[in-house]
Amino acid sequence: MPDLITMISVATIATIVAAATPLVFAVIGETITEKAGVVNLSLDGSMLLSAMTGFAVAYTTGSLPLGFLTAALVSAGIALVVAFASIEFRLNQIAVGFVLTLLAANLSAFLGRDFVRKPGPFVPSMPVPGLSDLPVVGPILFNQNPLVYASLLLIAGSFWFLFHTRPGLDLQAAGERPEAAFARGIPVNRLRYLYTALGGALVGIGGAAFSLDVKAGWADGHVANYGWIALAIVIFGGWHPGRAALGCYLFGLLQIMALKLQPELPNLAQVLPILPFPMMIMTLVIVNRPAVKRLAARSGVLGRLLQGEPPGGLGRAFWRE
Amino acid sequence: MITRAAETLGTLAPRLIAVPVALAVGLLLLWVADAPPLQTLRLLIEGSLGSQQRIGDTLMVWAPLALACAALVVTFTAGLWNIGVEGQIVAGAIAATWVARELSAPPAVVMASMLVAGTAGGAAWAGLLGVLNVRGGVHEIFGGLGLTFVATGAVIYLVLGPWKRAGVASTSGTDLFPREVWFPTMAALRVSPLAVGLGVIAVVGVFLLLRRTRFGLRLRATGQGRAAAARLGVPTERYLMYAFLLSGALAGIAGAVLVGAQHHKLVPSVSGGYGFLGILVVLLASYRIHWAAPIALFFAIIANGSVQLQLRLDLHSSLGGVFQGVLVLAVLLAGGWQMRRARERDRKAAARA
Amino acid sequence: MPVRGTARLRVESLSAGREVATITGVTLEVAQGEVVGLAGLEGAGQRVLLRALAGQIPTTAGRVTLDGRDVTADGYRARMAAGVHHLPADRIGEGLVPGLTITEHIALTAEQSGAAIDWAAAERDAAERIERFSVRGTPDSVPESLSGGNQQRLLLALMPPQPSLVLMEHPTRGLDVESAAWVWRQLLARREDGTAFVFASADLDELMTYCDRILVCFSGRIIGEVDAATTSVAELGLLIGGVTA
Incomplete structure (x- = not known):
């Protein structure tokens, strides 16, 4: 086995942060959506389709921002179908999301066939002057591309927004106890539309971050399964942006380890990317133990770390009779 | 009886709007791809039903799909979203492959054992999900998804590791099974009567089980109102476990059929998305097995025909998947729209009264 | 007249429930053919008591005997087999399967x-x-x-045709007067066979009309027992509020 210490060098950590960036967007996006009470199960297909459209638009127009914008719009549109079907028709969010994920995945393959394995534009590296020369932190956080900086801001920003602002608390109220929130004058369904679309847009940016940055290009099923992984990490993260981001970096670490172990232990390397799933299941089992639930109910750092309850109104349509 | 038939027709009619919608989207896609619609349709039908050979191939897609649908109807009836069916198919395939590789016995015994092992493998994988769900409080969607990926990881590990082909480890799969344990086929066709027969038995069996037996009624009660069913004396936790086990067993048979009658070896993509496609079919069939069986045939025709479109018109084979997805989405939305109109009618009627 | 005789249900120092929804040290006895009402504010313990008697909530201490047989360790289905029948307040959510x-x-x-x-x-x-x-x-x-x-x-x-003990939560809540009276006629007819009833209601008149005895629950305990025939609604109301004489 290669020396673990050299594997986890500063350069490796910087690679992990970069590799995990698309997932950070998707996971924070879905966390916001679910916090508002909507499960958008279409993530896997959404990311594929937005990766494809983002790349196709950037490739055709030569404009990266336009590529990201299109990807965000496509994915937000898919997410809005889930919200619409749930809010207006009271359809099962899981069912609609599931159909959409397969549909979007197939669409990405069908519409993207002209863009397969084309060399296209990608997000350029952009060290932050001054800060990138800092020891350790510099190369990890400040010698990256703008997408990575945006993802870091997103983690901090979404945490602050969700837990420390009025609109963030309203968002949580709409997801936790929609009836009570509505009684307090919070427009539950309007917020659900808004944050489902916003979360979807972030998922789309995550998808495009694959095709325009990490994987630099498009191919069929190129980013397949990342959406499912993102959904698993949302749960692993206990619907908390910080913990969710940690989950993304943990997954990034697994990926990099798989890459480094490839020459020596090819079997193990193939199986490592599977690990988030058993980890998610174990997390769910642990946080659902009554004893752990009691611990989590106490406030404080430990409680917040163990908190694993989904938002109370998650997946449930809300209407007033 | 007549009123009930009329009611069924009445609730069905608005959903049929979805069919032209899906067709229109299909045409739009053909226009985007610059393909002639009529020729496309002809090739699609020829590709799936054009010869005995092709009908046989279509039936071989139908068999595992029908088994997956039967499996899914059981869990949906109990109110469970068994997305893990995909992994249960894989588990069944692994178990059947293990028997095919390790057991030396007369071919008939090996094949029967492959089916038994597949059944057991699928049921065990679903049983694990059941324990996680019923005892561990893990939502079956996420538990099932996780176990599906674990099963897929296990296949990759086996194909590249312990069960790798003599000399080379390749993702193209294990060595082929000995020819005498391939499920027998009809004359020159690639269709295995055993596989198709198992599909038919599963569909009819699940239909009778849910309609005619106390077990089926209790399963429905558990699915439609767990608390009330428990109060009326149904041991609901036990019935949830039964649902997982039975569903997994049927999925496991599908896995055994896939390796025994189709691939004749274990390949990384052994399940081929049959579990996920089955969910689409069952959603389209409103969770009824007697509608799911013909819809599965329709989907098999589209899937097989799409392969021809790729060969002959250079249309990507995902077109079939797009059409299936649009159709199911349109039907779901049309159903939701119709329910909404019914609610509004009721509200107005109540306001007048 | 209904059969009045041997004890049908005997409860000794029963504690049950978790966290805030608990009952502590409940002791009571119900005879064959007797109708016992549970009065109290919402959340005072009537619901927990009924469900503990039905075997839906595990017992943490005490003893429950039915017709002389210890059923403390029995779950809901075992008690059902022994003749206990539970009618929940939520008719669609818990009573009937939609x-x-x-x-x-x-x-x-x-x-x-x-x-x-x-x-x-x-x-x-x-x-x-x-x-x-x-x-x-x-x-x-x-x-x-x-x-x-x-x-x-x-x-x-x-x-079932001849339950030995019927446990009810708000049996006539939301019903019109005629239906409510009909329901009670049906129920009381079963007293002839020795069926005993324990029920909770927020309707004091209903308690006064149909009960032989009324037990008053307050914060998870039984704080008093009144004879329906000799007590006024006002007195009962005070007891429910926790004002003991």
Whole structure:
């Protein structure tokens, strides 16, 4: 086995942060959506389709921002179908999301066939002057591309927004106890539309971050399964942006380890990317133990770390009779 | 009886709007791809039903799909979203492959054992999900998804590791099974009567089980109102476990059929998305097995025909998947729209009264 | 007159429940054919007590005997087999299964043998019970299409013929006066066979009218027992508020 210490060098950590960036967007996006009470199960297909459209638009127009914008719009549109079907028709969010994920995945393959394995534009590296020369932190956080900086801001920003602002608390109220929130004058369904679309847009940016940055290009099923992984990490993260981001970096670490172990232990390397799933299941089992639930109910750092309850109104349509 | 038939027709009619919608989207896609619609349709039908050979191939897609649908109807009836069916198919395939590789016995015994092992493998994988769900409080969607990926990881590990082909480890799969344990086929066709027969038995069996037996009624009660069913004396936790086990067993048979009658070896993509496609079919069939069986045939025709479109018109084979997805989405939305109109009618009627 | 005799239910220092919803040290005895009411504010423990007696909430301390047999360790289904019947307040959520027809409810609760269901017999049985319990519906009706009163009639129709103990939560809540009186006539008729009743209600008049005795619950304990015949509604109201004489 290669020396673990050299594997986890500063350069490796910087690679992990970069590799995990698309997932950070998707996971924070879905966390916001679910916090508002909507499960958008279409993530896997959404990311594929937005990766494809983002790349196709950037490739055709030569404009990266336009590529990201299109990807965000496509994915937000898919997410809005889930919200619409749930809010207006009271359809099962899981069912609609599931159909959409397969549909979007197939669409990405069908519409993207002209863009397969084309060399296209990608997000350029952009060290932050001054800060990138800092020891350790510099190369990890400040010698990256703008997408990575945006993802870091997103983690901090979404945490602050969700837990420390009025609109963030309203968002949580709409997801936790929609009836009570509505009684307090919070427009539950309007917020659900808004944050489902916003979360979807972030998922789309995550998808495009694959095709325009990490994987630099498009191919069929190129980013397949990342959406499912993102959904698993949302749960692993206990619907908390910080913990969710940690989950993304943990997954990034697994990926990099798989890459480094490839020459020596090819079997193990193939199986490592599977690990988030058993980890998610174990997390769910642990946080659902009554004893752990009691611990989590106490406030404080430990409680917040163990908190694993989904938002109370998650997946449930809300209407007033 | 007549009123009930009329009611069924009445609730069905608005959903049929979805069919032209899906067709229109299909045409739009053909226009985007610059393909002639009529020729496309002809090739699609020829590709799936054009010869005995092709009908046989279509039936071989139908068999595992029908088994997956039967499996899914059981869990949906109990109110469970068994997305893990995909992994249960894989588990069944692994178990059947293990028997095919390790057991030396007369071919008939090996094949029967492959089916038994597949059944057991699928049921065990679903049983694990059941324990996680019923005892561990893990939502079956996420538990099932996780176990599906674990099963897929296990296949990759086996194909590249312990069960790798003599000399080379390749993702193209294990060595082929000995020819005498391939499920027998009809004359020159690639269709295995055993596989198709198992599909038919599963569909009819699940239909009778849910309609005619106390077990089926209790399963429905558990699915439609767990608390009330428990109060009326149904041991609901036990019935949830039964649902997982039975569903997994049927999925496991599908896995055994896939390796025994189709691939004749274990390949990384052994399940081929049959579990996920089955969910689409069952959603389209409103969770009824007697509608799911013909819809599965329709989907098999589209899937097989799409392969021809790729060969002959250079249309990507995902077109079939797009059409299936649009159709199911349109039907779901049309159903939701119709329910909404019914609610509004009721509200107005109540306001007048 | 109803049979009044040996103790049907005996409860000694029973504690049950978790976190805030608990009862502590409840002792009571109910005779055959007796009707005992539970009065109290919402959340004072009546619901927990009824569910602990039904075996739906595990007992943490104490003893429950039914017809002299210790059933403390028995779960809901075992107590059901012993003749305990529970009628929950939430008729659709907990009482009846939405989407299942009346015939299917009959088949679900009927004591038939064998794996297959005789649907013809179940439908005949359903039609007969619909008639006998004056349910406004057909064998094909689903419970969510019935009015509250008809749902309650259906629940009575599904009750086994001779339960030994019936536990009820708000048996006539939301029903019109006529339906409520009908429901009680049906229930009280069973006292002739020795069936005992324990029920919770927020309707003090209902308690005063139908009970032999009323037990008053306050924060998880029984703080008093009143004779329905000699107590006024005002006195009962004070007790419910925790004002003991």
